[in-house]
Amino acid sequence: MKTADDAIRRAIIEDYRVLGEAPEADLQGLVQLAATVCGVPTAVINLIDDRFQHQIAAVGIEPAVCSREDSMCAVVFRKPGHTVVTDASLDERFAGNPFVTGEVANVKFYASSPLITPMGVPIGTICIFDEVPRELPEDESAALALIARQIVDVLELRRISRELGESNEQLENFAAQVAHDLRNPLTALTGYIELAADVPEVADLPAASRALARAESVADRMSGMIARLLDYARVGGSPIRRTAVDVEPLVASTMEDLRSAGEDNGAEVTVEASVPVQADPTLASVLVQNLVGNAVKFAGTGGRLPRVVVSVGTVASGVRIVVDDNGPGVPVAERELVLEPLERGSNAEAPGFGIGLATCRRIVESHGGRLGIDDSPLGGARIWVVLPSA
Structure with missing residues (x-):
């Protein structure tokens, strides 16, 4: 059975772009x-997703791909620390494995150290093996752990090098567009609100005064968010001020x-938030606004009544925010495309400029997290975000 952590692991592995x-x-x-260092004839770097083990570098054998069910490393890679087995044919975890029985290989000695990403997600192993039983001295075991960290x-x-090269021009264009399309009209709007608030006839109407005060508050908040995002996009990221943020408000x-x-759009929105997230409050607000706003907007196309469920809970690598909707969903072939600036995919019915999800991904990655798109049990799209707990 596939899990949320499997989806996160698959997305991380794909993002490294080393498969194949x-x-x-x-x-x-x-x-x-x-x-x-370990004095063995064979060593392999494995990345393990929800279906396969991918050998991305090897000594002593040719790199290959096998099913996760046949992998020895898939049995242990999610557990912390080393695995050292003197004779795998005598170990109940591996005795029937095709790499041990002779069907694929004749492994006896086996040792591995997990590859753990900065988010704390195990994605594979560096493993060594031999066709004869043997021990692994403490200094060699420590060296294997160090090599695992170097691989990550x-x-x-x-x-990071690839993403920086791809994103610099996009970020400059994004900053210029936000400055021109949002900041100037918002400044004018704020001015009009202030002028209206000073009109005596308006001041004598409590309902009008409250509406103007609300509009001014929203405009001020938008101005602050835009200014922060402009600085963020132009210089590659302002310092992140992390604090506990409650998603429900x-x-x-x-x-x-x-x-x-x-x-x-008359949306029915449900929130199931059991834990806070550790994030910059301003950027977290922008993130939630975009995720929920997108869900309401797209779920409301085609005349349907939007239903949106926002859930927040813990996973092994941190805190996971999920936004589900009952809209048209996002085709698998477009899920990476719609995360790019100014891209909207094939659903042109809903309004917008195609910068919301791109902004979300950049905010999430600035926190060391990940964002992905899957099918929702509500029938539409599921946008998930994982932020490290520390």
Whole structure:
């Protein structure tokens, strides 16, 4: 049975973009180092998703792909620390495995160290093995753990370097568009609100005064968010000020704003938030506004009554925010596309400029987290976010 953690692991592995490629020189060097230091003929770097084990670099065998069910490392990679087995044919976890029985290989000695991402997600192993039983001295065991950390460092460096190269131009365009399309009209709107509030006839009408005060508060909050996001996009990220943030009031505020603007589409919104998230309060507010606003907007297309469920709970790697809707969903082929700036996919019926989800992903990644899109049990889209708990 696939789990939420499997979906997160799959997304992280795909983001490294090493599957199906020739072994990276740095990774090949590290796997060779593991074999040499530990004195074994075979060493392999494995990435393990929800279906397969991918050998992305190897010494002593040709890198290949096998099913997760046949993998020895899949049995232990999610557990912390090392696994050392002197003779796998005598270990009940591995005795019937095809890599041990001779069907695929004749492994006796087996040892592995998990590959743990900065988010705390186990994605695979560095493993060593031999066809004869043996022990693993303490110093060699420590070296294997160090090599595992170096492998993750190489994968992260590749990902960050690639994303920086791809995103610089997009961020500059994004900042310019936000400045032109939002900041100037908002400044004018704030001025008109202040002028209206000073009119004596308006001041004598309590309902009008309250409406203007509410509008001014919303405009001020929007101005602050826009200014922060502009700085964030231009310089590559302002310092993140993490604190415990309760998601439920952010959802309530978002829906109040949508109702005030006549854009709530009569949506039924349910919140199931059992834990706070550790995040920058301003950016968390923008994140929730975009996620919930998008769900209400797209679920309301086609004349349907939108239903949105926001849930927050813990997973192994941190806190997970899920926004489910009963809209048309996002086709699998477009799920990466709609996370890019100015991209809306094939659903052109709903209004918008295609910057909401791109903003969300950038906010999430600035916190060291991940964002993905799946099918929702409500029939539409499920947008999930995982933020590290620390």
